[in-house]
Amino acid sequence: MGSVKLHARLLAVALLVLGIGSMAYQILIQKVPLTESETDPVWVVDAQVQFQARGNHPVKVRMFVPPLDSGFTTLNESFISNNYGVNVSREGGNRVVTWSSRRVEGQQSLYYRLLITPRFAEPGGQAKEPGPQFRPSPTLSGPEKVAADALLAPIRQHSADIETFISETIKRVNSRDDNDNVRLLLGGNMAPENRARVVDLLLAVAHIPAEPVYTLRLSEVQNQQPELWLRSYNGNAWLYFNPNTGQQGLPEDRLVWWSGQAPLYNLDGGRNAEVKFSVHQNEMSALQLAQTLSSQDVSSFIDFSLYDLPLPVQQLHRILIMIPVGVLLVLLMRSLIGVETLGTFTPVLIALAFRETQVVWGVILFTFITTIGLSLRSYLEHLKLQLMARLSVVLTFVVILIGLISLFSYKLGLEVGLSVALFPMVILTMVIERMSIVWEERGGPQSMKVAIGTLVVAILSHLLMVWSPLVYLVFTFPGILLVLAAFMVFMGHYRGYRLAELVRFRAMTEEGR
Template sequence: MDDSRNPRRMLYILVILLAVAAVAVSFVKINFFGFSLSDRAAFFYQVDGNITLEPSGDEPVRISLAVPEPDAGWAFGLDPDSRTRFQLQEQDGFPRMVLTLPAPVETRRVSCRYRLVPAPQRELPPLSPPENAGETLVADTVKIAAAAILDRIDPERKLPAAELVPALLLRLGALSPAEKRALAPNSGSDVTVDAAIAVLAGRGIPARALRGILLDQKRYQQQPSVYLDVWYGDRWHIYRPNTGALEAPGEFLVLQRSDKSLLEVTGAKNSSIRFSVTRVPAGAEQLNRIRAKIIDDRSLSGFSLFSLPASEQNLFKRLALLPLAILLIVITRNIVGITTMGTFMPVLIAMAFLEMRLLPGLVNFALILTVGLGIRAWLSRLNLLMVPRISAVVVVVILL
């Protein structure tokens, strides 16, 4: 009794372990890496960055471009063509795309392309606010102008930051350029954002400038937009400076924060960059291929079968179907009770039909079955043993 129970117990344990392993792998792929089995709402963004510059010609040109930050909801990967030209390098703890053009440089336009694939929303670790917020040394005139703005918006100093920031941005939008300049005398083109940072500093609210692009494919060419990033409620909040609206997550792609550069070019002058965004519909398989490539590039090299050549991928697809097909046949014969043509014959027939259309498949199946049965009947008259007879039939079928 014990001898019969131990093998069966081992079989149950093995089946349970394999089932748990399969469920665990599927759970990790779907919940942590964003793999999907559904074609509904499957898409990715294709971002093109067009860099214009004026090279001197007698020295090499080095281009360093900030890549999208690891924001919740997006996974970043270089396009295959850009991957052969640009290199991902760490600079001050941040990844950047770097391209070096040897001298003499004649081109005045350089393009790069990368992909943004939807990824599961993950809780990122909270970012710390800037140290000594609100204690920046500013001129007395700036303090007076900032206090005047706050007196009009919040005379009692009781408005929470969530209400103060939109009201402040709307108020700044109604000011003249000269009045904004009084709040940010050293500002460049982002006067509204710098003025809002100066006013919020008077209330001890940390704020900083952001540069990025809108994931809006209607804008054919867009320059990096400047947004306001405000710290309150133990996290950062992104605001549109022209409307004071709180930016919805996933619609604004952050490329540069105030402590790092967006584009660095050496060996050339008058450089600028414009972006265009395209939303590309994709099936679940294509999207999973891109995800697998991004995963392989970042941390888990060889994690997915998608990293194999196409011929080997097709082979694994066929092999992966065999255990499933045999399981269905076993259930059909031994549990349901339906008679089948052996165990492997239905699988082989199904595999054959996968390689051709229905009508050619039926013609070939009828031809092979008829000739195979004829050869078997003829061999039966020769009084051959079972093994030689089956071997001969198998050889004939393979030849057909």
């Protein structure tokens, strides 16, 4: 006996570990939302290119667009134009879109739209390809060489690696202190782009490769333009720096647009070009987002779950998958509380019928049909019919009664009566038969007690099985069923007192005192 209990406990523990492990994998690795109401931000980034075309001239517009692995998950990318050919290519680590047309006239507008979300994105994914770790020093002479050497000497002394070297260089170039060497290299031009140029120059003299990176802030700011950053490869990862503030590390709300010295766009066959950016934030259901990503090359739990089934089949499984939850409730009510029911799983089957009739009307219809059926069964008992014949007659009259209730409900305009047919006829017949047997063997009060217990458990099971948060959890995380099975196995060896028995034998305990 001891080995059997040990076997059962080991089985329960294995089921528990498997169930919790699968849920943890979905939550921690696949980022499956715990609630159906959870949402994720979806950023809509628009770039509008406007220019005046020169009549009867071919037009070609080339513009950098963001890489698809820039730390965000791309949901959709659109190139919107009228009578233009569109081609996307890669140049020097950047993506370039080319709009071309043979002849256009007047004001032209081209649109680029990108939908991105941080969900399912790999952290730190701004650039995965390695970069150079050394570059030749530019040739400087005269005052510029003296100024650069004078600035680099203390920078080398106060830095320990590439990261601190770049930070110290940016700090000194942007320092508010009056430094003649910095002023000489800036040449009187205090623009952010020129400061970044001087930082890059000093890094080049020190043989540290760096390149400009242009980013867009994911914020609903009007008329924003790409912001200049610097990045350098330290042998393991890219380091990003703001050349104006010295801030290190690209913020999470920055989208890398392109890198390098080349301008954002190039226009042939037109004039007065302008690029306008706009960013808008929307909210999208995390579950819907996961379903959208399932059709892309993104690791999504939807590909290996019940959500991959057709919608009608999903609706069926949303009902079926909740049956073990109702069964567990019946087990607890019978084993721990001591509620008596007609059969083991009859309350769960009745609870399924309550899905259409609702609880109040379901109880009324169930009570009415069962009462009529019991009366009919009592009458048939006097005819001394055998069990099969008696059950067949009861089943036939249950069907007739259901038909009559549906007909009268339709005539009276009560739609709820039409759903009485969803009560399984065989289940109602067996309930009537079981109640009559209990009546004969244990009396009318006990029969009513069992019937009320069945209805109470059925109502609780129904409320639990249709509770939306729980339905979502069980349907999304099927591993919960293994946890329920483990608990059922543990309960299989429970031999303790039920709550009803403690109340029943309380008088004996008081007498013993």
